[in-house]
Amino acid sequence: MYNRHSSCLFIILLIIFHVSQAPTLALKVSFCWNFRVHIINNLSHDNLDIHCHSCEDDLGQHMLGKNDDFTFKFGQHIVFVTHFWCEMKYGDYHSKAITVYTDDFGDKYCCLTKKCFWSVRDDAFYFSNNNRSWVKWYDWS
Numbered sequence: 001m002y003n004r005h006s007s008c009l010f011i012i013l014l015i016i017f018h019v020s021q022a023p024t025l026a027l028k029v030s031f032c033w034n035f036r037v038h039i040i041n042n043l044s045h046d047n048l049d050i051h052c053h054s055c056e057d058d059l060g061q062h063m064l065g066k067n068d069d070f071t072f073k074f075g076q077h078i079v080f081v082t083h084f085w086c087e088m089k090y091g092d093y094h095s096k097a098i099t100v101y102t103d104d105f106g107d108k109y110c111c112l113t114k115k116c117f118w119s120v121r122d123d124a125f126y127f128s129n130n131n132r133s134w135v136k137w138y139d140w141s
């Protein structure tokens, strides 16, 4: 089972490490504002049990039916690290926590379209920034 608190602790340690490495405190400014993350249940038969978090936010547990789209929006943010991850489950044997957003990931892949799409399928998790061309990103196992 994925441990939420150890992950947050890890991020805090990372921040402390970075700060202690730098002579002055530097804020990371992301220029990629107001964009949206979509997570789509593209499983062929099953409902998808989904629970997304950051260290500060808990978006709650949701059950997505076939082809349902769970979406959330980021506002303007100036932060050290924004990390969103989602625990996903279907059937008795498939369960995984995946990172759906970090600032670096957003800047690199989602900034242009201001959208990040995750399509959850039987075999794997696929990513797209335009809802058309998909790349296999994470396996279930």
Ligand SMILES: *[C@@H]1O[C@H](CO)[C@@H](O)[C@H](O)[C@H]1NC(C)=O
Binding pocket: 040, 041, 042, 067, 068, 069, 119
């Ligand atoms: C995934 O679900 C969307 C609806 O949100 C649907 O339009 C699309 O065709 C589905 N894609 C696949 C590969 O099943």
Ligand SMILES: *[C@@H]1O[C@H](CO)[C@@H](O)[C@H](O)[C@H]1NC(C)=O
Binding pocket: 038, 131
């Ligand atoms: C993504 O594309 C599907 C068609 O493949 C469409 O049904 C869905 O509304 C689109 N979603 C968004 C948020 O553009």
